[in-house]
Amino acid sequence: MKPLRVGLLGFGTVGSGVWNVLQRNGGEIARRAGREIVITHVAARAADGSLERARAACSEKCDGVTVLDDAAAIVHDPSIDIVCELIGGTTVARTWVLDAIAQGKHVVTANKALLAHYGTEIFAAAHDKGVMVAFEAAVAGGIPIIKALREGLSANRIEWIAGIINGTSNFILSTMRETGASFSDVLKEAQDLGYAEADPTFDVEGIDAAHKLTIMASIAFGIPMQFDKAFAEGITKLTREDIRYAEELGYRIKLLGIARRVHGSVADKGIELRVHPTLIPEKRLIANVEGAMNAVLVKGDAVGPTLYYGAGAGSEPTASAVIADLVDVTRMHTADPEHRVPHLAFQPDQLSIIPILPISEVNTSYYLRLRVLDQSGVLADITRILADHSISIEAFLQKEATQGEDEVDIIILTHLAIEKDVRTALTKIEALKSVKDKGVLIRMEGLH
Helix, strand or coil: CCCEEEEEEEECCCHHHHHHHHHHHHHHHHHHHHEEEEEEEEEECCCCHHHHHHHHHHHHHHCEEEEEEEEHHHHHCCCCCCCCCCCCCHHHHHHHHHHHHHHCCCEEEHHHHHHHHHHHHHHHHHHHHHCCCHHHHCCCCCCCHHHHHHHHHHCCCCCEEECCCHHHHHHHHHHHHHHCCHHHHHHHHHHHHHHCCCCHHHHHHHHHHHHHHHHHHHHHHHHCCCHHHHHECCCEEEHHHHHHHHHHEEEEEEEEEEEEEEECCEEEEEEEEEEEEEEEEEHHHHHCCCCCHHHHEECCCEEEEEEEEEECCCCHHHHHHHHHHHHHHHHHHHCCHHCCCCCCCHHHHHHCCCCCHHHHHHEEEEEEEEEEEECCCCHHHHHHHHHCCCCEEEEEECCCCCCCCEEEEEEEEEEEEEEEHHHHHHHHHHHHCCCCCCEEEEEEEECC
């Protein structure tokens, strides 16, 4: 059987990893796929040096590979069976992916931003054309979480997902906890080590994690991609004090992506779709995921909680997921399109229109830190305001005043409460004369 021919768009960190792994393990991969998978064309950019690197790699390892700086030429080349899009972004990448689909080519992509924004459009086009779009590498690098949600857990009604799905933020929070350093100092260290980009906004503001969470939620709950409705809050305002206080109370702070089905009286009330710093009990396995590693915890009604852990980024871990997609496409290349696994796990005409709940309607527990005068009656005033808004206290910690100061930190952990009620109560608490600064609010999850 003749090889399946791949056009590789992009020869950066992931693209070069795909090339290297496929060259190294090509025979083993062909045995799994049932036929050889070969990269026959590579498109790379001259401006960032990847074109020169691609030419050097291809001339060393293999003859007959065409290396271009024109991705469109590869997309429209009739000899290509699969377009592997690894350039990123949501502009030209969207054009090339849709063009490839229109040409009847299968697509493999690691582009989470593209799918989070335009996945519904792309999957509809692929369904109409009878081709596959595979995207395991778009979420959590080398962890096969997409396959687990789409196939391995297909017997389950998924209740919730909670994931550490951004390695940069996890590295920063882990290092802040271990060393006591500030956010700005650890961010610089992360940039020096190559964990963070020169512009780290997508990572530290939770946007990258929200892209990935949007994709997982669509597969888990059978809903369209709705990135615009996801709530994202980053880690830039976290302080070493809050990380230390959380640990004293038996918690770790992680940037967590949470997608949860919320039950109403008759049917589903809605879906929570949120990324934010979260206190997690330190005894939970996911709370002990350190450094740049990723982990995703999925709760199904039949199987219970399952944990998926591994490298969430990097050249060869991500290449592992890309090549797994190439193998899947190769195996199903000649199959009846109606009998393939649906892109979002559910049949296209069976997607549900379940509303995404605004953050104000989220029902969870909260960590509150307040800077107050060290005098009698302060706690009574605070607890009265909380009680007036039906917010009960689970735990309380008051720090000793430093010598010569008349202000102290108090930390309150609440039971479950609606966020809008907690926000209203916090505004009233901050208005008290005994409260000397804006309060700190961090959400908590027990992950039972």
